[in-house]
Amino acid sequence: MAGSIKDRVAIVGMGCTKFGENWEMSADDMLVEAAYEAYEDAGIEPKDIEAVWYGTCWSGETGGPLAGALKLQYRPITRVENACATASDALRNAAYAVAAGVCDIALAIGVEKLKDSGFSGLGSAGGIMTSGVRPNTTAPGNFAMMATKYFSRYGLSPDEGKRMIGMVSVKSHHNGTLNPRAHFQREVSLDTVLKAPIIAWPLGLFDCCGVSDGSAAAILVRAEDAKKFRPDPVRIKALRMSVGNEGLIRSDYDFTHVESTYQAGLRAYEEAEVKNPREEIGMAEVHDCFSITEAVTMEDLQFSPRGKVKEDIESGFFNLDGGLPVQPDGGLKCFGHPIGASGLRMIYEMYKQLQGKAGPRQIKNPKLGLTHNLGGGPPACTIFVGIFGE
Amino acid sequence: MAGITSYGAYIPLHRLPRTQIAAAWGVPPQGGEKAVRNFDEDSITMATTAAIDCLNGIDRSTIDGLYFATTTSPYTERQGSTIIASALDLRSDIRTADFSNSLRCGMEAVAAAMDAINAGAANSIMVTVADTRIGAAQGDFEQSFGDGAAALLLGKDNVIATMEGSYTMTAPIMDRWRAAGDTFVRAWEDRWTLDEGYTKMLPQAAAGVLKKLNLEPKDLAKAAYYGPNGRRHGALARRLGLDAEQVQDCLFDTVGDTGAAQSLMILVAALEEAKAGDKILCVGYGNGADAFVVQVTDAIEKVRDRRGIKQHLAAKRPIPSFEKYLRWRELVTLEAAARPERIPTSVSALWRDTMSVLPLYGSKCKACGTQQYPPQRVCIICKEKDQMESVRLSDKKATIFTFTHDNLAASADPPNTVTVVDFDGGGRGIFNMTDREPEEVQVGQKVEMTFRKLYVDRGLHNYYWKTMPAIG
Numbered sequence: 019m020a021g022s023i024k025d026r027v028a029i030v031g032m033g034c035t036k037f038g039e040n041w042e043m044s045a046d047d048m049l050v051e052a053a054y055e056a057y058e059d060a061g062i063e064p065k066d067i068e069a070v071w072y073g074t075c076w077s078g079e080t081g082g083p084l085a086g087a088l089k090l091q092y093r094p095i096t097r098v099e100n101a102c103a104t105a106s107d108a109l110r111n112a113a114y115a116v117a118a119g120v121c122d123i124a125l126a127i128g129v130e131k132l133k134d135s136g137f138s139g140l141g142s143a144g145g146i147m148t149s150g151v152r153p154n155t156t157a158p159g160n161f162a163m164m165a166t167k168y169f170s171r172y173g174l175s176p177d178e179g180k181r182m183i184g185m186v187s188v189k190s191h192h193n194g195t196l197n198p199r200a201h202f203q204r205e206v207s208l209d210t211v212l213k214a215p216i217i218a219w220p221l222g223l224f225d226c227c228g229v230s231d232g233s234a235a236a237i238l239v240r241a242e243d244a245k246k247f248r249p250d251p252v253r254i255k256a257l258r259m260s261v262g263n264e265g266l267i268r269s270d271y272d273f274t275h276v277e278s279t280y281q282a283g284l285r286a287y288e289e290a291e292v293k294n295p296r297e298e299i300g301m302a303e304v305h306d307c308f309s310i311t312e313a314v315t316m317e318d319l320q321f322s323p324r325g326k327v328k329e330d331i332e333s334g335f336f337n338l339d340g341g342l343p344v345q346p347d348g349g350l351k352c353f354g355h356p357i358g359a360s361g362l363r364m365i366y367e368m369y370k371q372l373q374g375k376a377g378p379r380q381i382k383n384p385k386l387g388l389t390h391n392l393g394g395g396p397p398a399c400t401i402f403v404g405i406f407g408e
Numbered sequence: 409m410a411g412i413t414s415y416g417a418y419i420p421l422h423r424l425p426r427t428q429i430a431a432a433w434g435v436p437p438q439g440g441e442k443a444v445r446n447f448d449e450d451s452i453t454m455a456t457t458a459a460i461d462c463l464n465g466i467d468r469s470t471i472d473g474l475y476f477a478t479t480t481s482p483y484t485e486r487q488g489s490t491i492i493a494s495a496l497d498l499r500s501d502i503r504t505a506d507f508s509n510s511l512r513c514g515m516e517a518v519a520a521a522m523d524a525i526n527a528g529a530a531n532s533i534m535v536t537v538a539d540t541r542i543g544a545a546q547g548d549f550e551q552s553f554g555d556g557a558a559a560l561l562l563g564k565d566n567v568i569a570t571m572e573g574s575y576t577m578t579a580p581i582m583d584r585w586r587a588a589g590d591t592f593v594r595a596w597e598d599r600w601t602l603d604e605g606y607t608k609m610l611p612q613a614a615a616g617v618l619k620k621l622n623l624e625p626k627d628l629a630k631a632a633y634y635g636p637n638g639r640r641h642g643a644l645a646r647r648l649g650l651d652a653e654q655v656q657d658c659l660f661d662t663v664g665d666t667g668a669a670q671s672l673m674i675l676v677a678a679l680e681e682a683k684a685g686d687k688i689l690c691v692g693y694g695n696g697a698d699a700f701v702v703q704v705t706d707a708i709e710k711v712r713d714r715r716g717i718k719q720h721l722a723a724k725r726p727i728p729s730f731e732k733y734l735r736w737r738e739l740v741t742l743e744a745a746a747r748p749e750r751i752p753t754s755v756s757a758l759w760r761d762t763m764s765v766l767p768l769y770g771s772k773c774k775a776c777g778t779q780q781y782p783p784q785r786v787c788i789i790c791k792e793k794d795q796m797e798s799v800r801l802s803d804k805k806a807t808i809f810t811f812t813h814d815n816l817a818a819s820a821d822p823p824n825t826v827t828v829v830d831f832d833g834g835g836r837g838i839f840n841m842t843d844r845e846p847e848e849v850q851v852g853q854k855v856e857m858t859f860r861k862l863y864v865d866r867g868l869h870n871y872y873w874k875t876m877p878a879i880g
Contacts, residue, residue: 269834
């Protein structure tokens, strides 16, 4: 396939901070933590880094803050911003540079410091000045409208619908208890989820991911060089992005799926030569900013048939011991969502799982791991889908 | 003969029983209830809604002027009538003027419009009047003042009530006043203001117009005159020489003293019941008095499909609490929501977007026929570039495709209900929803558009459209 990234680039080192209310750490501190863990994991020195793709939404402008924090002076550093898909896009750009042969060792790193805002929700919505007439929706409000429509379209009563998406959160919270780097590490019962205060109807508190600080990093080299760094590198099989912005204009958008996810998935499966995603993908870390987002993503990625994800959720298909474990690390649900870091945090879990180093969360021989990172809100989404393997 | 060619009115949905106000402060209740504007309404939005009611079935391009009368304009330097004219999608080569600073400013606007029409300077002028005055806590005005609006279309063609004649008198009496910057209405002693002002001057103007027209009070089918409260309004009937059945209810027990809007709201209520040949007296009061007499024609039967006073009186909902009333009036200081501050509004961007914001224009692709909102350069369906024509969406009904009730987003009437709707005829948009009961909102529900104030940013009152449950 012309232009395919498949098997051309490998990840040879990764790092990830603890995610949470990291009151004691600045963005710089977290960049240092994530980068130096990745250096050590790859067995390299800071001086070996030739170029950096540095992802952050609100915690730094230009590559300058990265150069300052890591003392990587006078190298090419690109600051990447693609909303919640920022970190995945940093890795995608770094991978293409390595594949092009313009650098041998590249660093992709993402960071976000959200908890200095003084707010419990997202602290800033960015600042393009407009006529200001669009409704003052919030992130939960935007995704809640998918849940409303999903319930309506598939004939679920509010109670049935809330149970369906509630089970998504219960599953992720269980996985989070097995992860010392997660922000939330406790079980929640379905009853607790259903009785929680409503944030944006029909989404309650536990349908929403947390807000936290964090950073994650990856070292990329050409696939043929990977074994020089470590015996168990993880190869990139597909990197696909799909950006759409038409659903609020087109009356035929159904609000029960994210077309960009479907499109990115199609192309990623083609690039990775995956014929049957439900059977071949061994684990997935998807963008569960809200429980409903994870539910419809299962359908958009063709893990579940349209309108049928409820059956798979109820049967435990996506549980850690199920047919296709999803969010084995606890997901955004338990890690929270430091905007510019989450995409690389997903890839960190996938990397550890493929190497068999996920400890009590270890999935038996996952072979192919998928990560899905969503920027923006429905129906205008910027989607990254990556597939990785041995 | 020129006169009234159409009428309309608006009364906000919410009502506050006066016993509730009285109970809050331990003062005697005045009886009845008052109409209370929602937090997103003001005199401009209410006047716009009354004008829309008045324009039902009328070609908006035929209107040559828009006069807006109020004592509660949100701006002291920016014309409210231009905002209303744009929201109504009237032509730009029309007369606009704001009439203010007196409770009879609506009557003055009618007189000015009639003068322009009779002089041949205009064929058709819309007068729309609204008020939303506030009385200080525990005072009489807090209970008596209500909110509302009326609109009259005046012109030469299709006249439903001919303007027979008018009378005006002016007096610099300081019975009630608000100085620049005052929030609450001040007044001199009640007995003096009513005895020397209202009770003397209003009959003087009424008698003036009747004399001019050689009419006796018995010739009148109805008298629609201002009343500061029900008792004084009723007592004035004897002075005017009217029998009880000639007196049009002044809406005090149901709406309240709506200030500048009141006399014309009462007139609209009278017109709703009037039959051809009826003579109706209308009198407004404030720093003098204005009176006119109209005679109803057969054509009135053609403008019956109005919400007017009657339908708006019937459609009502109690405001959930007195505290909510204080909040909507911004009379209490609330703990600020722990949310990021709103991004400042760009006035230049707002100006550029005027057509898509005020008259709510979308675009329709001439190549494939698809309607889209906001207006697009490149068609979302067929991708043709710059093949668009404008289409007004503010007068279209729509259907809720999906919605949420957002508790996180700031709102003076939480939860913040957001709807994605599909317009009849095509086009989709996302709008806040207002005047709704959250538990009644449903996918598939029919909605209509209502002109509202979104927020105030550094003195910029940002007006836009919201959805509300469709009426009828």
